[in-house]
Amino acid sequence: MLAVKVPKREAERTRRKLIELGVLAKGYAVKREGDFVLFPVIGEVEGFELVEAEFERLERKPHSYREVVEVPEGVKPLLPSSFDIIGDIAIIELPAELMEYGEAIGGAILKVHRHIKAVFAKGSRVSGEYRVRGLVHLAGERRTETLHRENGIRLALDVARVYFSPRLATERMRIFKKAQPGEIVFDMFAGVGPYSILLAKKVRRVFAVDLNPWAVRYLEENLRLNKTGNVVPILGDVRKVAGKVEADRVIMNLPKFADRFLREAMLSVRDGGVVHYYGFGPEEDLFSEHEAKIKAAARELGFKVEFLGERKVRPYAPRQFNIAIDFRVLK
Ligand SMILES: C[S@@+](CC[C@H](N)C(=O)[O-])C[C@H]1O[C@@H](n2cnc3c(N)ncnc32)[C@H](O)[C@@H]1O
Structure with missing residues (x-):
């Protein structure tokens, strides 16, 4: 194929120029010949020495596990395009038709995403007071404990024993931005501490409560990991x-x-x-039911509420969203 030949010392400048002109042929390895470097090009380029040369094809790394997974063609359209990553553990939601290919799917995820060490399928919905879900091991290590990084903090947790969703990272940062130095924060359902530890960087004190002993155990570990001294962990209702x-x-x-x-x-x-x-709401009317409950609770206590903002946080189920409502309480 056609190639641009330049002395070695001009190689980097030439590479940039060819990219800028949009003529560098993609998917080939650049060739070295003595003191010269040869770049494959897709057409003639003025101002350079042009030669004919053969180039080795570069192997393109697959971007998605779906490119390498070995499952029957018929079920390929069912393969999810995304999955959650918590630390070095992947958690994927598979439709029932794909569960028998779980090992192949897990193996493909491990192959494409080298930093992932274990893959699990969601085995049940999040349920019970502790809000945890059943997991089915698909591939890699049989380990459910990991270390997750988010918003500049480190969170040790066990995905089988506590609730944690990496999809709330942006929402937690939103609350962090609203918080003010000097504030006292009450994190009523703290889990392993993703809100509490982040907010503790800015506010005076955080009271972090959770009913799940495993959550509080990891919360305490995470306070140590992040050298957080102004969070009070409380186990209980x-x-x-x-x-x-x-x-x-x-x-x-x-x-x-x-x-x-x-x-x-x-x-x-x-x-x-x-x-x-936070709540869940149907797409056609996300907030009304929750607003009514908030107003009723305030009325019963003789308080008033001022609504400050309402948002969709993330999709939760078909036509259902996780929503957030911020309100001020006037006593
Ligand atoms: C949806 S999780 C949220 C955890 C954490 N805020 C996060 O973002 O990862 C709710 C948490 O509330 C806890 N919980 C449920 N009922 C509770 C109660 N009555 N008192 C204290 N904690 C409770 C559960 O154990 C669970 O860890």
């Missing part, structure tokens, strides 16, 4: 703690049941303080 703290900001990250804890949140926030409420 948040109902027992509510009303004993007076927070400037309350985080209610329990979308499935947050509405049941509105009274506790409102009793724990100071006059004029802010609550970040």
